[in-house]
Amino acid sequence: MESQMKVQETGEDSRSQTSSTVSLSELRIVLLGFRFAGKSSAGNKILGCKRFELKRTAQCVTRQGEVAGRRITVVEAPGWFVNQTFEGSTEFSKQEIVLSVTKCPPGPHCLLLVINVGSKFKAKQRKAVEKHLKLFPERVWSHTLVLFTHGDWLRDTPIEQHIKIKGEDLQWLVEKCGNRYHVLNNMNRSDKTQVTELLEKIEKMVAANSGGYFEIDRRILQEVEEKRRTEVERAETRRMKVQKQREDIRAKIG
Template identity: 30%
Template sequence: MEEPPYLSGDAEFTVLLFGRSDRSQFSLANSILRTDVFDDELCDIAESQRHRNEAFERKLAVVNTPNLSVYEASQKELKRVFKMSVCKSSPGPYVVLFAFHLNNISPSAVRILELVTKYFGDSILNHMMVVVCHEEDKEDSALEKIVKHNRDFRELIEKCGQRYHLFNERKARRDEKVSKQLLEKMDDMVRDNGCRFYSNHQYQEAEERIQTEEHFIMKGRKKEMLTKRKELESRYTGEGLEKELLLFETRIRVENREKAERKISEVLGFTLTAVDYAAAVGKGAALGALCGAVMGFEGMAVGAAVGAVVGGVIGGAASAAWGYVTNAAAQMNRR
């Protein structure tokens, strides 16, 4: 069987980590990375963050999003969070984890998963695993009986192909085998997905634009790099110079990448899903037909065709216009 590229080369094992409303996802990130990048009591962050480390014989990158329950009611803020998470995990995560505490399984968790699939597409579920964090002394078999009696949990794992993991946070702090078991389960899921990371049109657009922006930033720093190189050449020779140049060039690449990611996250647009696109086309066609009705049947046909195109291109505007027309029609009927 083909092995994931991050187990045998320089590829980075990127994990995208969503959470709900507690500290579980941040504790989980610490355990996966085998280093404390988040405080023990941290329950939320302002924006998506990526942390890297080398552990479990691989290069790791874990991207944590803010707790999504905070943004559940705000489409604008959710888009901001998701756009940054796409840019931070581009060109795509091998694994997506949805983490929450054992005592925090509720209908809200299901709603948040639906929000994730709305923006990322249903195919992200093929790369997703539910992680239930706890600090219980009970055996996993006993805990499984408890969680499987929860209807919301059953719905979550059904959407995720029955993939879930019970993660003991307290034991993980003492014994890295607990984290290793989770990593092994993630590796199995990656193999099931053909050793490919998750990608869609948003990720593809983001990566292309990030690379273009990186190139632009690098051109603007040529003078700075030349000056620094001359400085290093005056201070070091041989292997020492090679080491210092490598460190400097690596730092520049990381800085450029992070600047590009932030820039593109501000302008990246989430395009419509297929369902939303079809709805926008239909609404645009109906709107065009209504506007063309004043010219008779031929005008309606032309208006419908034009409206469908406009609806597909600017689905959001067509939807807004549709709302305006339906509201106006309702007001006319009341007169």
């Protein structure tokens, strides 16, 4: 009953639910993580068709579709290089990451932290992930699920064994996300259950969050928007200054 009340309060159209899961007619998802980890491919896999271009993007990209009777909105946020520190990310990228959760109003049900299952994940990568996620309030972790891509790389190794072999840093990440994880294998195009199982895991997480979605604090959003406005104004000032200098040079030559 509590879950049902929460769903209604947040404006979700619930089709059916139990104490452990909630089935929604709409799901809103944000893809976060390293560059070249397969975020765009994951978005296409989830939506069942090519909606995301497989190229680097500096800004958030939003795509929608209908999957298994659900309206799905997927937002891809800009990523960071696997060997890059948080400090190495541009302010613009950090702002876009924060704003990504506003691209699917009123907020995402799930943030998928995309990790290439074959890439390294040591202390440096853990620290980068942790600091980028600190752009959000701590409660973001209760809405986050680790999505391992390139599942074909595992061959016959169970993902649980792989996580154990990788060591404490990857184990920390999975535990930080409440031991919620899923594997996508894009090489196995005929297996439709990969996506339906992922959506079911997301719905289970939504139920654990009392049917709620992640909504960023208004204060944080205002700070980011103010920084963005300031940067735009500075860029415009620089542009006008350069334009005036060129006009002065032309006047002297003429």
